[in-house]
Amino acid sequence: xxILVFIQRDNHTLNRNSxxxxxxxxxxxxxxxxxxTAVCFGDPHEVIAGYxxxxxxxxxxxxxxxxxxxxxxxxxxxxxxxxxxxLILFGHTYQTRDWVPRLSARLNIPFVSDCIAIQHSDGxxxxxxxxxxxxxxxxxxxxxxxxxxQSGAFRLDSLVAGKADLQNVxxxxxxxxxxxRPGEKFQESKGSVDLSRAKVIVxxxxxxxxxxxxxxxxxxxDVMDAELGSSRPVVDYGWLPHEHQVGSSGQTVAPKxxxxxxxxxxxxxxxGMKSSANIIxxxxxxxxxxxxxxxxxxxxxxxxxxxxxTEKIRAFKR
Amino acid sequence: MKICVLMKQVxxxxxxxxxxxxxxxIKLDDITWCTNESDTYALEEALLIKEAQGGxxxxxxxxxxxxxxxxxxxxxxxxxxxxxxxxxxxxNYDILATAKIFSQILKDENFHLILSGLQSNxxxxxxxxxxxxxxxxMSHAALVMGTEIVNENQIRVKQELEGGWFQWTELDLxxxxxxxxxxNKPRYASLRGIMMMKKKPIEIFDKSxxxxxxxxxxxxxxxxxxxxxxxxxTFIEGTPDEIADKLVDIMINEIKVF
Numbered sequence: 001x002x003i004l005v006f007i008q009r010d011n012h013t014l015n016r017n018s019x020x021x022x023x024x025x026x027x028x029x030x031x032x033x034x035x036x037t038a039v040c041f042g043d044p045h046e047v048i049a050g051y052x053x054x055x056x057x058x059x060x061x062x063x064x065x066x067x068x069x070x071x072x073x074x075x076x077x078x079x080x081x082x083x084x085x086x087l088i089l090f091g092h093t094y095q096t097r098d099w100v101p102r103l104s105a106r107l108n109i110p111f112v113s114d115c116i117a118i119q120h121s122d123g124x125x126x127x128x129x130x131x132x133x134x135x136x137x138x139x140x141x142x143x144x145x146x147x148x149x150q151s152g153a154f155r156l157d158s159l160v161a162g163k164a165d166l167q168n169v170x171x172x173x174x175x176x177x178x179x180x181r182p183g184e185k186f187q188e189s190k191g192s193v194d195l196s197r198a199k200v201i202v203x204x205x206x207x208x209x210x211x212x213x214x215x216x217x218x219x220x221x222d223v224m225d226a227e228l229g230s231s232r233p234v235v236d237y238g239w240l241p242h243e244h245q246v247g248s249s250g251q252t253v254a255p256k257x258x259x260x261x262x263x264x265x266x267x268x269x270x271x272g273m274k275s276s277a278n279i280i281x282x283x284x285x286x287x288x289x290x291x292x293x294x295x296x297x298x299x300x301x302x303x304x305x306x307x308x309x310t311e312k313i314r315a316f317k318r
Numbered sequence: 319m320k321i322c323v324l325m326k327q328v329x330x331x332x333x334x335x336x337x338x339x340x341x342x343x344i345k346l347d348d349i350t351w352c353t354n355e356s357d358t359y360a361l362e363e364a365l366l367i368k369e370a371q372g373g374x375x376x377x378x379x380x381x382x383x384x385x386x387x388x389x390x391x392x393x394x395x396x397x398x399x400x401x402x403x404x405x406x407x408x409x410n411y412d413i414l415a416t417a418k419i420f421s422q423i424l425k426d427e428n429f430h431l432i433l434s435g436l437q438s439n440x441x442x443x444x445x446x447x448x449x450x451x452x453x454x455x456m457s458h459a460a461l462v463m464g465t466e467i468v469n470e471n472q473i474r475v476k477q478e479l480e481g482g483w484f485q486w487t488e489l490d491l492x493x494x495x496x497x498x499x500x501x502n503k504p505r506y507a508s509l510r511g512i513m514m515m516k517k518k519p520i521e522i523f524d525k526s527x528x529x530x531x532x533x534x535x536x537x538x539x540x541x542x543x544x545x546x547x548x549x550x551x552t553f554i555e556g557t558p559d560e561i562a563d564k565l566v567d568i569m570i571n572e573i574k575v576f
Contacts, residue, residue, distance in 0.1 A: 069458065094480050098460040101445040105452035110414045110536045113443060122467070125540060130441050134335045135344065138541040145536075179457035179490035185483050200575050206331065236500030249478055249498075257575050264331070278573045280565065281551075287334060289545075293408070296568060297551040298561055306563035316570065 001034035001120075004085035005053075006076065008095055009042055015068040017091025017151050024088050024118055026052060032120045037302045038164070039079055041072065052162025057169045059203065064173075069099035070180050077106050087124060104146055109179070111146040112139060113115015114267075116153045132266045133289035151248075151271050193243040195227055195251045200259070203229035203246060203273070204239075207283060207302055211239045216303065217261055220310045221315070229253065231269045247272035247295035265290025310313040319373035319467070321364045322401075322424060324434035324447060325357040327385035331439070341542050343565045356435025360497035362504040363465055364433045365396045371467055374398045375569060376427070380416070381405050386520065393515040394507035400520035408525060412537035413441070417449035422528055425454055431473070432494040436461060444496070451494035459487050460496045 008015035025036045036053040036106045042065040048056050057079065063071050080088060090096040092114045104111035116136070117127040126139045126147055195201060202221040208214060221228050229246045230239075246253055247269040258276035263269060265281070265288055273279070274293050281294035282302045291297045298305060329335065330350040338345050364375045377392035379385050380403040389400035401423070408419060424432070432454075434447035444460070451458035463484065464476035470491070477485045478498050489495070507515075556563050569575050 002508065094461055094478070097444055098448075098458075098477070101448035101460075102452045102458060104414060104445070105417065105449040108414070110412055111445060112537065113445065129545065131329070131335045131344070132439055132442070135337070136543050136545045137539055140538045140540050142536045142538070157418070179493075181488040182477075183486040183488065185479060185485045187483055232499070238503075241340045247397070250481065250482065252481075257569065274567075280568075285332070285334075291551050292445050292545060292547050293549055295549060297553045298565070299553065299555075300558065300561065304558040305561055305565075308558055309565055312562055312566045313569075313576075316566065316576070 001029070001032055001085065002083060002085040003029055003034050003036045003087045003089065004080065004083065005036060005038045005089045007038050007040045007048055008091060008093055009040065011215070014047060015059065015091055015093060016156060017093050017149070018149065019091075019159060020156050021089040021091045021149045022051060022053070023156060023159045025087075026089070026160055027158070028118060028120050029053075037083065037085070039076070041075065048168045049164045050161055051164060052160040053164045055165040055167055057167050059169055059171055061171060061173060067095060067182060068178060068180060069102060070176050070178055071173055072099050073103045073106060073187075074173055074176050076103055078171045079169065080107060080109075087118075088144070088146045089118075090146070091150040092150050096148050100146060100148065107146075109144050109146055110141065110150075112141070113148050115147050115149050118147060118149065129267065131176045132264065133270075133292075134287055150267065152274075165176055166211035166278075188242070193227065193241075195229055195244070195246065195253045195255075198229075198253065198255045200226035200257045201229040201253060201255045201273075201276075202259045202261065203224045203231070203263060204234050204261050205231040205263030205269075205283075206233040207264075208234065209240075209262075211237070213303070214239055216306050216310075220259075220306055220313075223310050223313045226257075226259070229258075230268075231263045260290050260294070261306060262308050263290050264288045265293065319367060319371045319428050319470075320376075320428070321368060321373060321431045322376045322378055322427065322429040323357070323361045323364045323392065323397065324432065324441075325361065325379045325388045326354045326378055326421070326435070326438050327351045327379065327381050327388045327493045328354045328438055328440040337542060337544065342539070343542065351384055351387070354392060354435050354438050354440075356437060356497055356499045357388075358435075358504045359501055360433040360435050361392050361395065361397065361495055361503045362430070367431070367465065367467060373430075376401055376429075376528070378420075378424070379403065380408065380420070382409075386490060389520055390515055391507065392517045393510040393520070394491060395505055396511060396517075399518055401523060402520055403523045404525060406525070408528075410535070411533065412441040412535050413445050414449060414537075415533045415535055417446055417453060418533045419528055420446065421453035423523055424450070428492075429495075430491045432456065432492075434494075434496050436496045436498050447494045447496045454492070454494070456492040456494045457489040458494045459489055461498050462495045463498050463501045465495070476557055507561075
């Protein structure tokens, strides 16, 4: 079986999530005697030739130096039609989410996004989560498939070093009409909150219910000398500024204690906080995915528990 | 500006998601349904664009009978007409096949813009609007956090990247964009809107008009199950007082945060 892995470049580094996908490709190839080809757009990158895979295809083209979904799509489509891989892997990055669905429609090859596992036993089995992480599904595929792997699904430290054959290939992008023109990247003005250095984070989710209730969580954070974090909805509702948001579109944190209040723990949130040394979660829904990664769980209404914790810590500190 | 908003009815966040006895799906009995969250932001953005530019907003959904409510809510908020595709016999298709169905239905409408929520809270494929962009030869952008109409042929969109980075992207129309939640404040339907909704048309698409010869499933469900836990969680039970006591004790004596 031929496995193709698309390696995303972020300026001059190789995207970590893409390399995790490469680890996955190595493991699948090993189990079925398959062959792995990596594809990298832009200048050849020596690092990529240092892994135990069959070959690396480097596509030289000025037009691929920076990201454009239509150019990426055309270049990838041409390469895929040359080598006919059965499995085409990507890291599940924001870039992948932007251009790979289009590639799927162009090639008429299905795209299974955000896989947490890919195995080969009597055919490919791809595992992805639905209902925001509450249910897993194992999927089989007829014909070739495009798949992206969730950050952490394969471990980067399992990537096997070796020597790959480095080849330069060219593509013809002259027919592409660029109706999509990405501009420069920028960051919004940075606030004063740096959650990555916090020792304790009290983090607030949708379960807080309404803006007036925020004071309950803030009182606890105050008495604990903790920073305030939040999941996406709380920022979307405007109850906390974006700089407090933890997760894939916010900050990545690893405090000594992460106290998750009314946070369901969708994967987009988990990727930002799962490395915390200790996770305590309070949520009234016993099926909330946050309990999959919590060390200590309390299935209860946070309004019953949190004010009492605040009171008891205040008493202890006196 | 002729705008289509693709919307979906999904289980409410508070609904318990329980596997059906044969493991082929989830139990539907106790589900409370609602409009997918990011779709409500997509609708709001469409209404704002229409209010500034003029034009028409069409709310479109494929789903069970009850999902017509999604369209009714959209009409009450200001959408002009609805397009409802009954899912009967169409509900087991994978996302690529589903997109082919939508492309057949939408191709003659010649929309300038298709807006959809970034991701559905149930199947979470995050693909429909982007697959349609290719099938209907439109430009596209995912993860959109802001829009700005440049002129009748162009739109600028602010796209969210990882880790707090953004990017403005210029798109030629027609374009299909997927909307990230949080970019606007979705309105509530007014009483007047609800009264007007009753007079607005909802087309129920006749599915016999769909040519199914090119539509085939390529992804098959083998198994559905509750995820294994990654960590062993210690659950603390008791009265609120007892729970708070134990938690504070753990924080002080085990985690040693003070």
